[in-house]
Amino acid sequence: MKPNLLYLAAGCGLAGLLVFAMPSGPLGAYNISAKGRVHERLAYLSQLCREAGQQAGCDIPADRKTLQQVKWKQGKYWRAVRWPDDPTGQINPLGIGKVAVNVGLGGCGNYRNDKGSFSGLLCNSHLGKLQFMHAMRSREAETPAETRALIAAWAGFAFDVASGRQDPQENFCTAIRARGDPLAAALAPEGFPFCEGSETGARPHPAWRVSTLFAMRCRSPISSGTCNELTGDGAIAAARDNARGALLHLIEDSYSRSHTARAESKPTGPYQPVIDCLPVREFYFYEDNKKRHSAADSMPEFAASCRAGGAVLDPVTAGAQMLALIERSDDAAQREAVALVMDRVLGGG
Numbered sequence: 001m002k003p004n005l006l007y008l009a010a011g012c013g014l015a016g017l018l019v020f021a022m023p024s025g026p027l028g029a030y031n032i033s034a035k036g037r038v039h040e041r042l043a044y045l046s047q048l049c050r051e052a053g054q055q056a057g058c059d060i061p062a063d064r065k066t067l068q069q070v071k072w073k074q075g076k077y078w079r080a081v082r083w084p085d086d087p088t089g090q091i092n093p094l095g096i097g098k099v100a101v102n103v104g105l106g107g108c109g110n111y112r113n114d115k116g117s118f119s120g121l122l123c124n125s126h127l128g129k130l131q132f133m134h135a136m137r138s139r140e141a142e143t144p145a146e147t148r149a150l151i152a153a154w155a156g157f158a159f160d161v162a163s164g165r166q167d168p169q170e171n172f173c174t175a176i177r178a179r180g181d182p183l184a185a186a187l188a189p190e191g192f193p194f195c196e197g198s199e200t201g202a203r204p205h206p207a208w209r210v211s212t213l214f215a216m217r218c219r220s221p222i223s224s225g226t227c228n229e230l231t232g233d234g235a236i237a238a239a240r241d242n243a244r245g246a247l248l249h250l251i252e253d254s255y256s257r258s259h260t261a262r263a264e265s266k267p268t269g270p271y272q273p274v275i276d277c278l279p280v281r282e283f284y285f286y287e288d289n290k291k292r293h294s295a296a297d298s299m300p301e302f303a304a305s306c307r308a309g310g311a312v313l314d315p316v317t318a319g320a321q322m323l324a325l326i327e328r329s330d331d332a333a334q335r336e337a338v339a340l341v342m343d344r345v346l347g348g349g
């Protein structure tokens with residue numbers, strides 16, 4: 001658990017501590033908000049369904065009020081399911097001002113991957129090359145096939161980490177690059193500065209391991225230029241937990257009308273908080289819908305399509321099936337996990 005100092009060159013600095021309300025932005029959909037807790041509730045329902053052995057078809061909440069009443073803090077995964085939204089542990093009373101400025105008010109704009117070597121996990125996850133973690137387009141010109149390929153690669157990698165198939169201590173770039181593009185181009189592109197450690201220069205740092213991605217903490221309320229990572233058993237546990245949470249998050253986000261168009265909502269809304277269990281017809285790009293993105297950010301209800309027994313599962317059932325596959329963890333389970341995301345969560349294609 002001894003912190004390991006990391007110099008991230010993550011940008012995302014902030015002069016002074018400011019206290020903001022949550023911005024309307026990608027922190028909106030199914031996200032970390034005081035009133036929402038949608039990810040947390042859906043993850044708990046998936047957990048309960050899996051524990052009851054009913055993952056062939058989970059019960060889903062009858063209405064918004066029923067979902068609202070789910071006691072999410074009794075669940076095992078409420079912290080981990082937040083990981084893609086808060087990959088470096090900044091959303092807390094001290095860090096929220098920095099997050100609000102960088103994600104909500106444009107601070108990340110100077111640090112996108114296409115403008116520099118690495119812009120930090122928070123900025124990239126919400127606004128940059130890693131938006132596939134939220135079932136969104138990562139570039140404006142990205143085709144649906146490219147988005148799907150990124151999601152499939154990410155699901156396979158996250159599954160391997162969550163299930164223990166991937167050694168969390170392996171060098172990050174070695175592990176990611178062995179999987180080829182598109183994942184390598186997104187997560188460990190040429191010029192990524194942390195493939196190897198450096199003991200000299202202005203910013204000495206260790207090489208990233210796989211666990212670094214999942215176990216980094218940028219606690220300073222002022223800047224994310226220097227961060228820590230968990231080490232040892234703490235890092236291994238965090239990697240497996242947060243990778244599991246990332247899979248649940250990916251599944252859940254894909255049903256947000258702020259992230260994808262299912263049903264008749266193509267191409268630009270409506271953004272009501274309704275979960276449609278129909279194939280994804282379009283992945284949205286945050287820059288295109290940022291003004292309306294948070295409109296789907298309240299307790300969702302499940303459309304009739306989620307009770308129709310179609311090819312696309314509801315997110316609670318899909319999450320429960322993913323948890324069961326992670327427990328199985330063999331080669332077939334890995335293939336089934338990717339197929340679950342591509343065929344039974346996204347559908348179509």
Ligand SMILES: [Zn+2]
Nearest residue numbers: 084085134253
């Ligand atoms: Zn998300």
